[in-house]
Amino acid sequence: MxxxxxxxxxxxxxxxxxxxxxxxxxxxxxxxxxxxxxxxxLDLELMELVERSTELAGARGSTSYTLRFVHGDTDLLLRIAVDNGRSRVDGWIVPAEPMTIRALPGEEPVTHEAVVSDSGRFALTDLPVGLMRLRLEPHDGSRPAFATPTFEI
Amino acid sequence: MTRSGGQRADDDRADDARPGAVWAEATDGFNRWVAGDPTGLDDLVAVMTPVLWHVVRAYRLPEAAAEDVIQNTWLALVRRRAAIIDPVAVGGWLTTTARREAWRTAGAKTTPTPVEDDDLAQALPRQRSAEDSVVQHDEGDRLWHAVDGLPERCRRLLRIVAFENRPDYRELATELGMPVGSIGPTRGRCLAKLRVALIEAGGI
Structure with a gap:
């Protein structure tokens, strides 16, 4: 055996x-x-939410609203639109600064990203709805990345 | 730790079936990461992710669900690293966290369909590298059929014990719906069944 x-x-x-x-x-x-x-x-600095518009209901269940965050001298305005279960974020950064914006959806491992234009604008499209956070990474390597608190779309 | 059913003198040592190097490397990576070296975290993830895969898959989770459990385990480690006081225990912390989450996830999904899909996937031959010889194939298949033919409870218990370093019997008992004291004897019976199955299969 x-x-x-x-x-x-x-x-x-x-x-x-x-x-x-x-x-x-x-x-x-x-x-x-x-x-x-x-x-x-872990050591990402968080922006502060300073303004949130009431939701504007659109046709056929679509909605949109705005959020405004600040961090130091940077002002971030977001317009969030939800349509058919997907969302779109149009952002505007003042003062305009070259940076990459990364959307970190809570559930989906895939990240969506956009680069800020010369005028300070960016758009993230076809995002899931749910918990969301934006991470802002200045291209000037001496400036640390920062992020919005988690918000729900 | 609750231990029972061990009659043999080498019982304690025999529990370290997984080469000890994995756990030592995990501790080393964790220590380097905490000290400020990000490659330490990379190394910790590289050495422990395969262990977590096998532990989590023992709960019959589909691949995507298993990957979610493993990712949540890593996120939990990063966020709660201050709670890990003993770096030597980091491997056990990870496998325990993964097991709890896998057990919860598996329990939440009562529909049997994913399990059946999983069974099929496991039964199908995986693509093997070209250098696998036919002989190795036959030998591997015989061993696999012996392992895969064990009762469900044995498969889960042996897979966890084979990949983990001293799993917590109290939690295992809860998850397997068994009294704590019966884990050791059950493991012994499962190993005996495997020995018989291997002999019958001519795999040894």
Missing amino acids: SELSRDALLNIVRDAYERHDPVPDHLVAAMQAAAAMAASD
Whole structure:
């Protein structure tokens, strides 16, 4: 009879699952990105919400409203429109400054991003509804990134 | 830790089935990250994500749900890293957190369909690299059928024990709907069943 030890048996179990239910190829890189993003958010400075317009109901269940955030000298105005379960964010940054805006939807791992134009405007389209946060990354590397608090669309 | 059912002198050592290097590397990465080196976090994620995959998949979650559980586990680690007082325990903290979330997620979805899909996916031959020889294939298949043919409870328990470092028996007992004291004996019976299945399959 076999004298397979517990260790040897557990090795067989491990090998069997590693062969037949292997870790998906993309998983480690995706988790590294998610963890790194969360870690960099830890010391992210938050903008402050200073104004929120009442919702304006449009035709066929579409709505839109505005949010205004400030952080230091930067003013961020957002117009959020929801239509058919997807949302669109039009933003305006004053003073205009080259930066990348990243939408961090709560549920979807995919991030949407836009670059601010010379006039300080940007648009993020086809976003999911739900919890959302914008991360603002100045292209001037000496300026730290900052973010809006989480808001619900 | 509650331990029972171990009669053999090497019982404690035998629990460290996973090569200890994984846990030491996890601790090392965690320490470097906390000290301010972001590559420490990368290394921690790289070494522990495969372990979390197997632990979470033991709960029969579909791939997408398993990936969500693993991602939430990493986000929890980042946000609550101050709560991890003992860096040596970081691997156990991760697997425990992942198991809890997997158990909750699996319990929330009572529809049996995803499980059946999962069964099919596991039964289908995975694409293997070209250098796999036919001999290895046959050998691997025999081992797989022995493992896969075990009762559900054995498969889950052995997969968790095989990939984890000293899982918490109290929580495992709750999740498997068993008394705490019966985990050790059940594991022993499951290993005995596997030994028999391997012999019958000619895999050893």
